[in-house]
Amino acid sequence: MAKHACQLNFLSRSDGSALYSIGNTVALASVNGPGEVKKSNRHYNRSHLEVCYSPSTGQSMIGERTLESVILHTVEQVILVHLHPRTATNVTIQEMQSDGLALSTSVNATCLALLDAGVQMKSPFAAVTCCLTPSGTIIIEPTEAELKESEALATFVFDGQALNVLSAHQEGCLDSENFYACLRKCQTAAKDVLNFYRRIMEEKYSSDKSYN
Amino acid sequence: RAAKMGTNIGGVEVLRVVLPGDEVLQLNADKADISIGPGLRWQENVICATRSGLLKKTSKNLYYVDTHQKRYIPNAKEFVIGIVIKKTGNNYIIDIGASDKATISELVFENSSKKARKELKPGDLIFGQILVANKNIEPELVCIDVFNNLVGIGSLPDGGIMFTLPLHIARLIVNPKNSLLLMIAQKIKFMLLVGFNGRVWVKAQKQKEMVTIMNCLMMLEVMTLEEAKENIYRLHTSNSKNF
Numbered sequence: 001m002a003k004h005a006c007q008l009n010f011l012s013r014s015d016g017s018a019l020y021s022i023g024n025t026v027a028l029a030s031v032n033g034p035g036e037v038k039k040s041n042r043h044y045n046r047s048h049l050e051v052c053y054s055p056s057t058g059q060s061m062i063g064e065r066t067l068e069s070v071i072l073h074t075v076e077q078v079i080l081v082h083l084h085p086r087t088a089t090n091v092t093i094q095e096m097q098s099d100g101l102a103l104s105t106s107v108n109a110t111c112l113a114l115l116d117a118g119v120q121m122k123s124p125f126a127a128v129t130c131c132l133t134p135s136g137t138i139i140i141e142p143t144e145a146e147l148k149e150s151e152a153l154a155t156f157v158f159d160g161q162a163l164n165v166l167s168a169h170q171e172g173c174l175d176s177e178n179f180y181a182c183l184r185k186c187q188t189a190a191k192d193v194l195n196f197y198r199r200i201m202e203e204k205y206s207s208d209k210s211y212n
Numbered sequence: 213r214a215a216k217m218g219t220n221i222g223g224v225e226v227l228r229v230v231l232p233g234d235e236v237l238q239l240n241a242d243k244a245d246i247s248i249g250p251g252l253r254w255q256e257n258v259i260c261a262t263r264s265g266l267l268k269k270t271s272k273n274l275y276y277v278d279t280h281q282k283r284y285i286p287n288a289k290e291f292v293i294g295i296v297i298k299k300t301g302n303n304y305i306i307d308i309g310a311s312d313k314a315t316i317s318e319l320v321f322e323n324s325s326k327k328a329r330k331e332l333k334p335g336d337l338i339f340g341q342i343l344v345a346n347k348n349i350e351p352e353l354v355c356i357d358v359f360n361n362l363v364g365i366g367s368l369p370d371g372g373i374m375f376t377l378p379l380h381i382a383r384l385i386v387n388p389k390n391s392l393l394l395m396i397a398q399k400i401k402f403m404l405l406v407g408f409n410g411r412v413w414v415k416a417q418k419q420k421e422m423v424t425i426m427n428c429l430m431m432l433e434v435m436t437l438e439e440a441k442e443n444i445y446r447l448h449t450s451n452s453k454n455f
Contacts, residue, residue, distance in 0.1 A: 015282045034311050035283070080253075117281060118281030120251075121232040121263070122232060124264075159233075160233050161233050197231065
């Protein structure tokens with residue numbers, strides 16, 4: 001598995017932020033909320049969630065909208081939105097460097113930023129990406145080069161308690177046997193990500209400021 | 213000063229670091245007199261954490277999660293510093309740094325009556341207590357309680373500076389016997405008002421002294437209390453030289 005690293009409270013003006021990397025893919029997530037909301041987005045009984053993803057180069061287009069919708073779908077299921085009616089919670093993700101793992105890095109950076117901001121949640125969530133090579137091997141957290149050679153890739157996001165699947169994103173052709181094999185491997189790898197979160201939080205609360 | 217697991221500081225015991233969803237307690241019949249505070253949720257006989265932070269327990273069996281956060285969520289009976297936005301009817305609309313604006317009636321100030329109402333301009337600062345606040349209504353502030361005793365001090369005098377700190381730092385310096393504040397007081401005479409919404413107002417005789425105090429308190433964001441105490445003399449002498 002590739003190396004995970006994180007620095008919390010990276011942005012001084014955000015309620016919570018996290019600079020997070022898996023291998024050579026780096027994302028910066030910033031969370032603000034629960035705060036003021038436009039009248040058009042006000043819900044009488046819940047907080048309005050928004051996700052905005054900016055790529056490192058070029059304009060934000062349909063591919064970025066896909067990433068935003070996966071992250072929004074995940075975050076909807078864990079944030080306790082009914083505790084803050086008539087407010088909005090914004091998540092902004094800036095892609096700093098991409099080595100193929102943009103989705104899982106962004107999802108994990110979002111989780112760490114939410115933990116840093118103290119937004120009330122049911123549990124943390126962890127994303128793991130894997131790819132299937134033509135020879136039938138499953139590689140967890142592949143690099144861009146390995147992804148180019150692969151037949152299919154799948155990203156799963158798991159919740160922190162029972163490791164249930166919160167969202168899944170898949171590209172390429174996976175038959176059901178390979179799909180379940182990928183799912184099981186990713187589920188095992190997710191435990192490492194959740195342990196990483198716990199370690200980061202323990203360091204934060206022991207008054208230590210930068211993490212690796 | 214860093215809270216080590218299992219330590220007991222002033223009757224509050226630090227248990228461990230929790231993440232959202234961690235089970236804190238199972239409720240059985242013999243644990244009937246437990247109270248749960250911020251950051252905890254009771255679901256189907258299990259108490260879970262909803263935020264990441266330090267799980268703490270007071271001597272009166274109150275469990276809560278102490279989170280380092282910046283966003284203020286209003287709670288009743290807390291003292292806050294607010295900025296006057298505008299006046300509507302008989303109320304002022306105040307910004308307290310939360311998702312909703314707070315209201316305060318012009319009659320709930322000291323020496324204010326229907327004949328002699330309190331006049332506030334937009335941009336004035338007030339220090340008051342939150343009367344009511346929950347997720348469904350706008351918070352309401354008062355500067356006087358039901359017995360007509362002064363609560364908070366109404367509008368703040370001119371000449372001070374206001375800045376914002378993370379909430380957990382503000383909670384540290386609310387205690388007037390805090391060792392960092394006592395150290396600063398040996399060098400500079402100052403007046404300090406701390407709001408639970410993270411806003412802090414300082415007034416001293418000279419501008420440079422107020423800036424020094426502001427920088428000392430902002431250092432607590434990035435270092436521990438001991439490290440901050442070591443650095444304040446350096447900050448004070450460097451500020452005195454520049455002006």
